Amino acid sequence: MANPKTAPQRSDWQRNHERLLAAAAALVARDGAQVSLEEIARDAGVGSATLHRHFPSRQALLEEVFRDTVERLRRRARELAAGDPRTGLVSWLEELTIAAADTRGLPASLSAGAKAPADDTCHAVVREATVMLVDRASEAAAIRPEVSPDDLLTLVEAVTQATEGDPPTALRLLSLALDGIRP
């Protein structure tokens, strides 16, 4: 899972890994991305050294916590790629915004992933989906050709981080940005 090598992990390693992820998911949902790592270890019933051995950084832990949520988003993007290019893109951005605004810690994790380039981060997965849908819309001339997927994604990440826990506001800001200010 975390280990890229196919080395089979010991059973206690797997057990603790799951306990840590469960505790982390609960506490991140309650306290956000800056939750105390020691509290996660305590809740999981393991020493803090074990947590740090399993997850070399806070970001690495968050990446695994949000893996499933991001995977669902990725599948949703694939569905949307079958329909109308414009509404597909808009729906994607809306659903991404709702998911991020609803999920404490996810905006912070996505933004953090944007700064450390790697292929398997949550940010990279979401980015790939965004690139695909923007390209489709662009080719269909449904959006201005100079609109960049990365800019659009940064905008969504910025908005959701600024409005964490308030999906209506996040959506309102998104549609303002998509429509512009002109009459």
Place this chain on the structure above:
Amino acid sequence: MANPKTAPQRSDWQRNHERLLAAAAALVARDGAQVSLEEIARDAGVGSATLHRHFPSRQALLEEVFRDTVERLRRRARELAAGDPRTGLVSWLEELTIAAADTRGLPASLSAGAKAPADDTCHAVVREATVMLVDRASEAAAIRPEVSPDDLLTLVEAVTQATEGDPPTALRLLSLALDGIRP
């Protein structure tokens, strides 16, 4: 200054206040809004208790650090209110974005001020200017009437916080948001 009562402060109080602000300005510019308060106290040559006595919270310190910058912005908004409503608003948002993206810690401070309503925060000053320019543009039908000054400001704060230290990207995201994505 910080004290709402008109009690005249002792001379050493004023001296230490200035030293703290100078040290804070330098370190915030270097490290951003989450700089260590103890380091600021050390640099200023005072005990950490003194820093906490002068500034009851990190936010209170940041508010004073950025007071001058925000005051300059406020005056600039007044100038812009004399010209064309549409370009005035756009210039205001652009200049605000540039200032915030250039000034480490300012985006975080503005966003934090948005959550704790008070009349004398940096956020409140910037907000007042934004309300005025948006109203002018709205009355002149230069923008859609449902565009809210608060949403626009939140958008700028979100963008500058997400792109701290990178004014070109911040400006690109701003103009994307102002123009929308449609052809």
Place this chain on the structure above:
DNA sequence: CAACATATGGGGTGCCCCTCCGTTTTGTCG
């Protein structure tokens, strides 16, 4: 210049991240 309000800062508390290293658990192989 004395007395008093005001301000200071060293040191303490509690929390946090992270790592070291002696101990325990696990899987395997004779």
Place this chain on the structure above:
DNA sequence: CGACAAAACGGAGGGGCACCCCATATGTTG
């Protein structure tokens, strides 16, 4: 099955931070 090595664990400790207490020092004022 029992012993052994590799793998994993966790308590403890170093270093850092925010914030507070209280004995001390310092302006100010009459």
